[in-house]
Amino acid sequence: MFSISVKEFLIWKKKQLSKGGDKKSFAVLLDCICGISSYDLNMLSINPEGNFYIKKNLDHLESIWDNHILNSLPIQYLCGITFWRDLKLKVTDKVLIPRPETELIIDIVFKIFGKKSQKKLFAELGTGSGAISIALALAYPWWDGIATDIDQDALKIASENYMNYSKQSNLKFFCGDWWTPFERFKGKLDLAISNPPYIPKNTYEKLPKEVKNFEPKIALLGGKDGLKHISEIIQKAPLFLKEKGWLILENHFDQGEKVKQLFIQNKFNAVEIVNDLSGIGRFTIGRYK
Ligand SMILES: C[S@@+](CC[C@H](N)C(=O)[O-])C[C@H]1O[C@@H](n2cnc3c(N)ncnc32)[C@H](O)[C@@H]1O
Secondary structure, three states: OOOEEHHHHHHHHHHHHOOOOHHHHHHHHHHHHHHHOHHHHHHHHHOOOOEEEOOOOOHHHHHHHHHHHHOOOOOHHHEEEEEEOEEEEEEOOOOOOOHHHHHHHHHHHHHHOOOOOOOOOEEEEEEOOHHHHHHHHHHHHOOOOEEEEEEEEHHHHHHHHHHHHHHOOOOOEEEOOOOHHHHHHOOOEEEEOOOOOOOOOOHHHHOOHHHHHHOOHOOOEOOOOHHHHHHHHHHHHHHHHHEEEEEEEEEOOOOOOOHHHHHHHHHEEEEEEEEEOOOOEEEEEEEEE
């Protein structure tokens, strides 16, 4: 532990932020490496007298921040941690950093099923860090969940994240291509969720370098029009969902109408585009017959 005066720390913080980067990334750095939460930070700013303790010295923190700024390396990969809803998850460059907009998927599930719904079987296709499935498995410990990914390294991180949070075993992980791991669950799923790779090829080429150079291509690229994986997931969903089972998909900001039509063509009812907090049609949901 290193003792430091609050005033010295606040001057140092201002200097770091003047180099670039955003306050949210800086807060991740302080929390993960130094053990200073956003709450602590507010308290220090309100009450700048005296000293406090940090886990690593400021030179160490500064070298990580400089690496982030100079090389556009996501702070979450440098720290090995990200925050998502109320979870603190391990992340490496083998998994997509789960995005704040995706957090709404959990609220959509709460809206559909309520918080006290009976036992259900849910599936997540393309779990990455495990964020969505872990949040659901914790919110509904009496449900069973199956989370899959094509990438074995991603699944290792997802199951590690799950084990850090739960002693239960209501979430299982399987490796495979979209619906392949679900052969024995045909007609049994109450709910299937996916935030699949949906970025169209041209858009992918122009992504900011902190995304394109560091996050896994397999987690982002959705073929020429971005709908390659979304179409496959929707077309095969009826084989695996129970009657009246729900499918919830995340899509790119401008894909809502097309995804809605794919749901309808595949005999889904109650199809709806759900906006994210910026008013963008980010999710499409539907019920199979
Ligand atoms: C956009 S990321 C979503 C990760 C996580 N669910 C989230 O919301 O942060 C898409 C995930 O799908 C996985 N994936 C890509 N192609 C796949 C396939 N053919 N079958 C199964 N998973 C796949 C990727 O490895 C990646 O983890």
